[in-house]
Amino acid sequence: MVDAPTSTQFVFQRMLGNVQSGxxxxxxxxxxxxxxxxEFGVSRIAIREALSMLRGLGVVEISHGRRTRVKSVDAGTLSDLLPLMLIGGQQTFDQVFEVRLALESQTATLAARRRTPEQLSRLDELLAQFRKAMSNGGDKAAQVVDLEFHLEIARASANPLFPTLLEALAGFVSFAQKESCRNDAVRGERAVLAHESIVDAIRDRDADRARVEMESHLRYSMTRKIEAENAE
Structure with a gap:
């Protein structure tokens, strides 16, 4: 039995697929x-290396003298796993956009229905911070506030899975935010107005409008990113 150079990676992906699929x-x-x-037709070394990779990512727990068990997966683990699950390049960002569109349209809808006064106050605070950051040129601080804004909406949905999933996508989300508003004051102002519209809908507990405003915001951001790439 001879292992190909990629046998460990092959086994790792198959094992990861077993965890993902349940x-x-x-x-x-x-x-x-x-x-x-x-099962996999590889050597003991490949199996052990693949298990070691999964353990390093927090997917499995290996105890001396006991069988390996699957661990629960939190946001940090998902953040480590996502680059391994996705293909990379433009297709990756298309995939992330599709997930964000489905995810955040729903978080905005639920936030409008379930948000607390404290969460609304926090959104107003983040909106003011975002507006200030964008007026200063939309630097990295704006990206941090922008992500926190979207996470706060996810938290206001009262479903803990939504912020966990969005946080796992954080690296891809930040990149898309940076690209969509890069060196463009008009795009930055549009982003501020979009945030204001989303907060207003959540304030009014208008779930349908919150969903539409969030979807419009995300679609515009993705369109601007594509246009920027085509212009290069």
Missing amino acids: VWETGAQIPSERSLIE
């Missing part, structure tokens, strides 16, 4: 080393 459930013991060797 074949290996959280808390469950994974098959024995001998069973994995037979």
Whole structure:
């Protein structure tokens, strides 16, 4: 039995797929080393290296004298896993955009229905910070505030899975935000107005308008990014 140079990566991806699909459930013991060797047709070294990679990412727990178990996955783990799950390049950002569109349209809808006075106050505060940051040229501080703004809306949905998933996408989200408003005062002003419209809809508890405003904001940002790429 001879391993190809990519055998460890092959096994790693297959194991990760078992976790993602639920074949290996959280808390469950994974098959024995001998069973994995037979299943994947690779050497013991490849199996152990792949398991070590999964352990390093926090996906599995390996205890001395005990079988390896699947751990629960939090936002930090997802952030590490996403670059491995996605293909890269333009297709990756298209995929992330599709997820964001579905995710944040729903968070805005639910936030309008479920937000608390404290959460609305926090959104007003973040809106003011974003407006100030954009007036100063839309630097990195604006990106940080922008991400926190979207995360606060996700928290206001009262579903803890939404902020966890959005936080996992944070690296891709920040890049898209940077690209969509790069060196363009008009785009920056448009972003501020979009944030204002989203907050107003959430303030009025208008779920349908919140969804439409969020979707419009995200679609515009993605369109501007594509236009910027085509102009280069």
